[in-house]
Amino acid sequence: MTTPAFAAPLNLVYPPTNFKTASDKIFFLGTAPPDAQVFVNDKLVERSPAGHFAPSFPLQLGDNLFTVRYKTQEIKIDVQRVSLQPLPPTGLAFANASLTPNVDLARLPGEQICFSAIAAPNASVTVKLANQTIPLTPQSQLQLPANSGALTGQNQPAASTTGQYQGCLTLPQSGSDQDLGKPEFQLTLNGKTISQPGAGKITILSTAKVAAVTAEAGVARTGPSSDYSRLTPLPKGTRATITGIEGDYYRLDYGAWINRKETQLVTSIPPRSMIRSVSTREVPGATEVYFPLQVPVPISVQQNDRTFILTLYNTTAQTDIIRLATNPLISRLDWQQTAPGQVQYTLNLKNYQQWGYKLKYSGTSLVLSLRHPPERSRGEYLSGIKILIDPGHGGQESGASGPTGDLEKDVNLSVAKLVRDRLVKMGATVIMTREEDKEVSLGDRVKIIDTTEPAISISIHHNSLPDEGDAQHTQGFASFWYNTQAHSLAAFIHDYVIKKLNRPDYGVFWDNLALTRPTSAPSILLELGFMSNPQEFEKVMNPQEQKKIAGAIADGINEWFRKVR
Secondary structure, eight states: OOOOOOSOOOOOOOOOEEEEESSSSSEEEEEOTTOOOOEETEEEEEOOTTTTEEEEEEEEEEEEEEEEEETTEEEEEEEEEOOOOOOOOOSSOOTTTTTBBBBBBBOOOOOOEEEEOOOOOEEEEEEEEETTTEEEEEEEEOBOTTTHHHHHHHHOOOOOOTTTTEEEEOOOOOOSSSEEEOEEEEEEETTEEEEEEEESSSEESSSSEEEEOOOOOEEEESSSSSSSSSSOOEEEEEEEEEEEEEEEEEEEETTTTTEEGGGGEEEEEEOOEEEEOOEEEEEETTEEEOOOBBBBBOOOEEETEEEEEEEESEEEEEEOOEESSOOOSEEEEEEEEEETEEEEEEESSSSSSOOEEEEETTTTTEEEEEEEOOOOOOTTTTTTTTTEEEEEEBBBBOOOOOOOOOOOHHHHHHHHHHHHHHHHHOOEEEEOOSSSSSOHHHHHHHHHHHHHOEEEEEEEEEEOOOTOOOOOOOOOOOEEEEEEGGHHHHHHHHHHHHHHHHHHEEEOOOOOOTTTTOOOEEEEEEEEEEEHHHHHHHHHOOOOHHHHHHHHHHHHOOOHHHOOO
């Protein structure tokens, strides 16, 4: 791996000029020869022995001008801090883009629809809709930090924006779908009044509509946008009644939301099913559990130590017989009707470690496939074990940058190959998602995991921080997991590497990442160190240190397989 050549000794990698951020501070990542000092706005910055730096500076709203100086060389940077929250206007106006709902939405009769706006703190605000006038009253609501706050230790709620107004309307009963039109917002201030229409129209949804999932795994969420958390994916063919619409999302009758692009409307009465007998059978490498249903219904999964819990919605039990012969995985299968239209099946497992599962509909029957532990050949302990190694990023997806401009994608690949070579010597069969500098989409990486069905999947990365992070001092090894079946692996590898190499500990995180979400195998993501930390970057780029950490990861995998049950 070669270090990029630059025309001048002072090299500033981040931020670029004319950069915009919503953060209240920014770090400057770069390098210069250590024979002279580096200043940012005449402030001396801390550097590593090789001359790398990553100091942070506070930002005010608007333009922030910086000059980075080394000897006679200067780099001027303009960083603009923008606000994610609309600022209350001082005059007779609503804040830009503050009127909500801002998309078309539909709700059931008797439900509430809430309206909000931002205006001057001493204004009078109302909404007119369907011959009703709804007063909006001043509200105080704390602003939650971004999810990235968990990575920087800055995840405390922030002060609320002043001038927020909110009010709600209960929709009347209606015998059929009814379009109420767009709400009209009205603002009165100092004896003057203006009106402004809302962006979305409101509909009362009385006629039952049924959505069928057309994606292989429909993404179910807790709310109507990709900002909301994921729930158990819905297998292709799942049907549910639509109980609400908001923009591009349908609310389904069991409470989840799904993008309408992953569904199609079907002519059907509200999907409901009975369930009677349940049976299991062994197939090569797995146990399949069959749940015969009258219609494909929504589902959710919960994994715990020694249990796998499957909930079927819009379903009523008539189960009198369950066929479960002697099985290498399942000791007992219990069920209970936990609520009207909600049946829960609990698979009590013989072992602590779960090795992956898949769910699909075969016709109207739900098929749960639980993978058996991997078969191990005699000889080396990993002999016969299939392991997938995913070198993060590649091609145009370069990942993080170091102070010298070196790219994460390259060091990921270098270390991943070293891990592969060490595992092969231990007898493992290793699958790589890429073995050269090429772009592999996240979806394609997940497909490789699902089709090859390794015993475990490990994605290799190197870290950086969001703008508000302390890049100069934050360092360490981190592990990320999502499904319960991957927690043991993530925690074990994390502790093993830190203890063996005496590396700084950044932490073990539950994280909703594409390469931690696969259910077909325990899948984790490792961040081996920070590209953005001047001192740790020197270790990251050291070939001998790369061999050490690759060896520790491979040895940790071997030890985990020795201990896991």
